[in-house]
Amino acid sequence: MSKKLQGNGLWESSRMMLPEHKLENIKYREGFKRRQRRELDEQELEEVNRLLIESKQTGVIVTLQMFDEWELLQVVGVVERIDQHHRRVMVGGDWFAIHDIERVEDCQ
Numbered sequence: 001m002s003k004k005l006q007g008n009g010l011w012e013s014s015r016m017m018l019p020e021h022k023l024e025n026i027k028y029r030e031g032f033k034r035r036q037r038r039e040l041d042e043q044e045l046e047e048v049n050r051l052l053i054e055s056k057q058t059g060v061i062v063t064l065q066m067f068d069e070w071e072l073l074q075v076v077g078v079v080e081r082i083d084q085h086h087r088r089v090m091v092g093g094d095w096f097a098i099h100d101i102e103r104v105e106d107c108q
Helices: 017-031 042-058
Strands: 062-066 073-077 079-082 090-091 094-097 103-106
Touching: 042 062, 042 079, 042 103, 062 090
Parallel strands: none
Antiparallel strands: 062 073, 062 103, 079 090, 090 094
């Protein structure tokens, strides 16, 4: 066996993949599929707004589940500011778009 890199830069002996490794690789890549944005109905929107306002007024800690195409994101903290004009909220000194919020939960 030659220890030189050939043609495509792979070791000659490393071109074969066992079937079980191939299946695991496929399962792993499927875990990175893009997520679809979830549209909230009127009742859910009202609940999100209520909890955001309650957190700002009372200082209660909330968990915001945020939309991201590739992963589940959560922001935990107290709502510091609500900017209705730009449709965003500030938590922990960072701004988050209200339309990216999929769910809000009271941490108490």
